[in-house]
Structure formats: structure tokens, C-alpha cells
Amino acid sequence: MAVGAKAGLHLGAPMRDVFGDALLAVCKENPRVVVLDGDLGNSTKTELVRQNFPERFFNIGIAESNLVGVGAGMAACDLIPWITSFSSFLLCNAYDQIRLAVAMSNLNAKILGSHGGITLGKDGPTQMGIEDLALMGGLPTMTILVPSDSASMHAAVKAATDHVGPVFLRSSRVPMPDIYPAEDTPFEIGKANIVRQGDDLTIIACGLMVGTALDAAIALAEEGLQARVIDLHTLRPLDNEAISAAARQTGAIVTAEEHLLQGGMGSNVARLVAENYPVPMRFVGLGDVYAESADPDDLLEKYRLTAKDIVQAAREVHQAKIGSNL
Amino acid sequence: MSGIDLNEDKLKALKGIARDLRLDILDMTTKAGSGHPSSSFSAVEILTALFFGGILRYRPDEPWWPERDRFIMSKGHAAPLLYAALARAGYFDRQLLWQLRQIGSPVQGHPIQGMLPGVEATTGSLGQGLSLGLGHILGGRINQLDYQVYVLLGDGECEAGQIWEAAMAAAHFNAHRLTAILDYNKYQETGPISREMALEPLVAKWESFGWGVSEVDGHDIGEIMTVLHEVSNVETKPSIIITHTVKGKGVSFVEQDFTFHGRALKPEQAEKAREEISWQ
Ligand SMILES: Cc1ncc(C[n+]2csc(CCOP(=O)(O)OP(=O)(O)O)c2C)c(N)n1
Ligand SMILES: [Mg+2]
Numbered sequence: 001m002a003v004g005a006k007a008g009l010h011l012g013a014p015m016r017d018v019f020g021d022a023l024l025a026v027c028k029e030n031p032r033v034v035v036l037d038g039d040l041g042n043s044t045k046t047e048l049v050r051q052n053f054p055e056r057f058f059n060i061g062i063a064e065s066n067l068v069g070v071g072a073g074m075a076a077c078d079l080i081p082w083i084t085s086f087s088s089f090l091l092c093n094a095y096d097q098i099r100l101a102v103a104m105s106n107l108n109a110k111i112l113g114s115h116g117g118i119t120l121g122k123d124g125p126t127q128m129g130i131e132d133l134a135l136m137g138g139l140p141t142m143t144i145l146v147p148s149d150s151a152s153m154h155a156a157v158k159a160a161t162d163h164v165g166p167v168f169l170r171s172s173r174v175p176m177p178d179i180y181p182a183e184d185t186p187f188e189i190g191k192a193n194i195v196r197q198g199d200d201l202t203i204i205a206c207g208l209m210v211g212t213a214l215d216a217a218i219a220l221a222e223e224g225l226q227a228r229v230i231d232l233h234t235l236r237p238l239d240n241e242a243i244s245a246a247a248r249q250t251g252a253i254v255t256a257e258e259h260l261l262q263g264g265m266g267s268n269v270a271r272l273v274a275e276n277y278p279v280p281m282r283f284v285g286l287g288d289v290y291a292e293s294a295d296p297d298d299l300l301e302k303y304r305l306t307a308k309d310i311v312q313a314a315r316e317v318h319q320a321k322i323g324s325n326l
Numbered sequence: 327m328s329g330i331d332l333n334e335d336k337l338k339a340l341k342g343i344a345r346d347l348r349l350d351i352l353d354m355t356t357k358a359g360s361g362h363p364s365s366s367f368s369a370v371e372i373l374t375a376l377f378f379g380g381i382l383r384y385r386p387d388e389p390w391w392p393e394r395d396r397f398i399m400s401k402g403h404a405a406p407l408l409y410a411a412l413a414r415a416g417y418f419d420r421q422l423l424w425q426l427r428q429i430g431s432p433v434q435g436h437p438i439q440g441m442l443p444g445v446e447a448t449t450g451s452l453g454q455g456l457s458l459g460l461g462h463i464l465g466g467r468i469n470q471l472d473y474q475v476y477v478l479l480g481d482g483e484c485e486a487g488q489i490w491e492a493a494m495a496a497a498h499f500n501a502h503r504l505t506a507i508l509d510y511n512k513y514q515e516t517g518p519i520s521r522e523m524a525l526e527p528l529v530a531k532w533e534s535f536g537w538g539v540s541e542v543d544g545h546d547i548g549e550i551m552t553v554l555h556e557v558s559n560v561e562t563k564p565s566i567i568i569t570h571t572v573k574g575k576g577v578s579f580v581e582q583d584f585t586f587h588g589r590a591l592k593p594e595q596a597e598k599a600r601e602e603i604s605w606q
Contacts, residue, residue: 039485039514039522042515043588059516062483062514063453063487065487093453122435123360123435123436124450126436126448126449127435127436127451293435302429
């Protein structure tokens with residue numbers, strides 16, 4: 001069953017296509033936006049910008065360190081560069097350039113990490129970005145965005161472009177279920193969205209896992225558990241208020257992310273929860289393992305990133321909450 | 327390696343192997359519904375010469391034989407070609423080929439070191455293989471083993487800075503047993519190299535980095551074998567063989583369309599392709 005189906009949601013276009021459209025829109029709106037590609041414009045869909053604004057598009061080639069350096073130089077000229085590639089190649093090849101030239105210099109550059117997570121699928125683990133959020137977490141000035149559907153992707157690309165300072169935006173190869181209305185999408189950097197109300201526990205998710213969490217919430221409701229679902233689209237700055245309120249009001253938290261558990265969203269949420277209002281937590285994400293080449297749905301199943309896995313974690317965390325209240 | 331034997335019969339047999347490898351690549355990728363057939367087709371004759379022309383010393387039943395010559399597929403997206411050649415060489419059961427990109431299978435979309443016998447390096451993030459090759463050379467010196475190391479590079483891949491870092495270091499360390507083979511098919515992912523990046527003048531670039539450079543027709547198995555043999559006798563510098571190739575070689579409608587990069591042929595296209603390849 002497709003992600004979001006149980007919650008009555010419909011899949012949108014593949015996120016990479018949505019990103020391409022969103023990028024084209026900001027290019028139309030703002031003549032200062034330029035786009036840099038690492039020879040993947042056909043996959044990341046930045047080719048739309050190449051076709052429409054060839055003078056503002058630069059294929060720097062299969063040379064990610066150079067790609068980031070050039071982008072940083074253009075940011076220093078008061079342009080707004082979108083530096084784009086697959087999350088894995090860009091971050092893993094050019095981390096030091098991102099660290100010094102972009103993050104430490106606090107430049108107004110935007111970094112697209114496309115094809116994040118294991119749903120990249122059949123190309124396999126060498127191309128998958130499963131550590132990108134942890135790496136970006138290591139850069140104190142970097143704003144980190146992980147949109148969860150088409151409307152929030154459009155909003156995130158616009159917000160990232162308008163924001164002054166370095167931003168990382170993670171996108172995916174696969175479609176995600178439509179969660180938000182296309183118009184007036186709520187999206188404010190640093191302000192998490194509560195996409196479902198509930199008081200028995202909270203599921204905090206980002207990206208594809210928001211749709212999965214909504215599916216899980218329906219299944220949990222059938223068992224009599226009302227789960228709050230939070231779309232944590234911004235991983236830095238973290239929405240302390242929403243997370244603390246969830247801990248206080250629901251007393252149990254499950255996090256869900258298409259990323260390594262080590263250094264990912266859940267571990268950052270846990271730090272805030274532990275500091276402010278400790279409650280039982282469970283974590284859905286990738287353990288210490290590389291995934292493999294396969295169909296995205298099969299991978300989500302095998303590596304335990306389905307609604308079933310969230311439901312299981314939710315039951316456990318709810319048990320722990322009741323146990324601790326005795 | 328002693329002299330090479332290049333009689334008509336042998337060449338004919340090698341051409342037959344090349345044809346069979348193309349058919350395997352086609353079947354593997356079409357069955358998987360994804361992968362990089364055009365990038366694999368382009369280097370079929372190169373791997374045929376290396377693995378079946380008596381160039382590489384290897385023991386399929388002892389895959390990690392310390393004295394083996396190394397072959398590193400730096401352009402890891404040509405994994406289907408590597409797997410087809412390794413299976414044909416006897417490293418593993420050919421039936422595994424049809425599990426390319428299937429869940430639970432060791433036949434990964436890009437090669438992962440040690441996951442299958444004969445896979446020497448984890449590649450797929452471009453630009454890394456030449457450094458690994460140099461490491462094998464320097465390691466061989468310490469271990470007092472004098473194997474040859476061959477690294478297959480893409481032309482687009484040569485945009486990566488690490489390639490040139492490795493090139494500089496290999497000449498510095500006189501890694502004369504290191505041979506790079508450049509699959510110069512004139513295309514990268516999003517377009518013709520000439521449009522995307524100023525890669526030329528390639529011969530002058532490699533020469534200026536201290537490498538010996540030869541150029542051959544990358545689909546002429548005899549020519550490739552001859553030059554591979556020649557460079558194995560060079561003792562003063564590393565060698566690169568620039569092989570002029572055609573991306574998608576062997577299937578007319580793939581040769582003519584660079585947007586085939588990273589796309590498997592659909593079953594009906596594959597049928598036409600099979601027809602064309604079978605005649606070769
Ligand atoms: C570091 C890195 N950046 C980007 C990619 C995505 N990518 C895969 S194949 C390819 C084009 C390779 O072109 P070339 O080296 O000429 O190989 P060909 O397919 O033509 O043989 C690109 C950009 C990658 N695999 N690794
Ligand atoms: Mg090429």
C-alpha cells in the first residue's frame with residue numbers, strides 16, 4: 001500500500017519533479033537566484049532552470065568540491081546560489097567546502113541534497129544519502145529543511161531562498177502523499193506543523209515519514225490510541241516549543257525518519273526532551289547498517305520504515321508511559 | 327605476461343565474448359528495470375581484452391589470490407558489465423546476474439567490495455578508483471608482489487579533482503604498473519562532454535602529469551590488447567590508454583541518444599537491441 005493511503009491521502013508527483021518546478025518558480029521571481037549543477041540536472045530536475053534561464057545555470061560537472069566552492073564564491077557576490085546534486089555525492093565529497101566556504105563563512109548559499117534516504121532505491125547504497133542530516137547537523141550555522149509533500153516543498157524552496165544564510169534542503173526521488181493544501185501552505189522555518197491532534201502520544205516525523213506517521217495514527221486510532229503527529233520540517237532550528245509541548249501534553253514520543261538513527265532527527269529531538277521534560281521515547285529509523293539495491297517499497301519494509309513499525313513503536317512507548325505513571 | 331597471441335580465430339572468439347557480454351548486460355538491466363546499459367556497452371571490448379585476452383592474471387577459484395592483477399571499475403555505474411565479465415570468467419554462478427538490483431541479492435546496483443568474488447572496490451561515487459589503484463601498487467611494493475593494476479575511468483569522471491590528485495601522485499611514485507583506461511565515449515550524464523566541460527586537450531593533460539599516453543579505438547579488441555601489452559613493459563611512468571568509444575555501442579538507437587544514460591531498455595526496445603547485438 002502506498003504511503004498515506006491508509007490516511008486517505010493521495011500521492012503527489014515525484015519530489016524531484018516538485019523541486020524542479022519550485023526552483024523554476026523562485027528563479028522567475030528573483031533574478032538573483034543562480035543554479036549550479038553537478039551533472040545531474042536530468043535527475044534533480046534543475047534542467048528546467050537550464051532550459052528557461054540558461055544564463056543563470058552552470059553545470060560544474062562531476063566535481064562536487066568545486067561545485068560548492070564556486071557556489072560559495074557566487075554567494076559572496078550577493079547572488080543566491082542553489083548548489084544542487086544528490087545528497088550523498090554533494091555532502092560526502094564536499095563536506096569541508098560546505099563547512100568552511102559556506103557554513104563558517106555564513107554565506108547566503110542554498111544546498112539541495114536530492115535523492116535523500118533509501119527510497120533512492122535500485123541504484124543502491126553507494127548513491128543513497130542516509131547520513132546527510134547528521135552531516136548537516138555538524139555545521140552550526142546551517143538551517144536544515146526536510147519537506148514532506150509537494151506543497152511544503154514549494155513553500156520550503158521559497159522560504160530557503162528568502163532566508164538570509166546557509167540552508168540545506170533535502171529532497172527525494174519518490175512521490176510523497178499530499179498533506180497540505182497547495183495554497184496558503186503553513187510553512188515557517190523553525191516552526192513545526194501539527195498535522196494531527198492527539199493526546200495519548202506524539203509521533204514526530206520528517207520527509208516521507210510524515211505520511212507514514214499519519215497512516216500509523218489511523219491504525220492506532222483503531223486501537224483506541226490518539227496520536228498527535230508533528231511534521232518537523234525544520235531540523236535546525238528545532239522547534240523547542242512544539243517538542244516540549246508534545247512531551248508535556250502527550251507524555252510519550254516516537255520519532256520517525258528516513259535516515260540513520262545515529263545523529264539524525266530523533267537523537268536531536270531526544271536531547272531537547274531529555275533536557276526539558278523527559279518522557280519515554282522510541283526511534284524509528286535506520287540502524288547501523290547500509291541498505292541495498294531494491295525497489296523503494298521493499299526497502300522501506302525490510303529496513304523497518306513502515307506504518308507498521310511506527311505502530312509497534314507507539315504501542316511500546318505508550319506502555320512505557322502507562323508503566324511510568326503507575 | 328608474455329607475448330600476446332592475436333590470430334584470427336582468437337579474435338573471432340573474443341568478439342563472440344563481447345557480443346555475449348552485451349546480451350547479458352541488456353538482459354540484466356532490462357530485467358532489473360534500471361541501470362546503466364549504455365555506459366556498460368561502451369567498455370565491453372575493454373573488459374573483453376582484459377579478462378579474456380590473456381591480459382589479467384586471475385584465479386576465479388581463488389579470487390583474493392595475493393598475486394592477482396587488479397581490475398578496478400572506477401566508473402561504478404558500469405557494474406552490469408563488471409558482473410557479466412566476472413560471471414563469464416567463472417567467479418560466480420551466472421544465474422546471479424538475473425538478480426541485479428533485487429532485494430537480498432549481492433548483485434548491487436553499483437559494485438561493493440567483497441560482496442561478490444572479484445569485486446575489488448566499492449565504487450559508484452565517481453572519481454575514487456585511481457587512488458585505490460595507486461594504493462594497490464604501493465601496497466604491492468611493501469608486500470613484494472609485482473601485479474599490474476588496471477583502472478577503468480569514465481571521461482566525465484575525469485572532471486573530478488581526485489582523479490588529478492591521483493594522477494599527480496602516481497607519477498610521483500613512479501607507479502609504472504598502474505594503467506588507467508579511459509572510456510572516452512564523449513558523453514557524461516547530462517550531455518556531450520564538449521558542451522559541458524573543457525576536458526580536452528586530454529593527451530597533453532595526462533602527459534604533463536607525467537603519464538605515458540596511448541590512444542586506441544576502444545572497440546578494436548586486437549588494438550586494445552596490443553597496447554595493453556606494450557604498456558605493461560613501461561618501467562618509468564604510469565600509463566593511460568585513451569580508448570575512443572561510442573556510448574551505447576552495439577545498439578543503434580542507444581548510440582544515437584545520450585538521454586539513455588542511466589536508463590534500462592524497455593522489453594520491446596530490448597528485443598530490437600537483442601536482434602542488433604546478435605548479428606555482431
Ligand atoms: C561523485 C559523483 N557525482 C555524480 C554522480 C552521478 N553520475 C553517475 S554516472 C554520471 C556520468 C558519468 O559520465 P562518464 O564518466 O562519462 O561515464 P559514462 O556513463 O559516459 O561511461 C554521473 C554524473 C556520481 N555517480 N558520482
Ligand atoms: Mg562518458
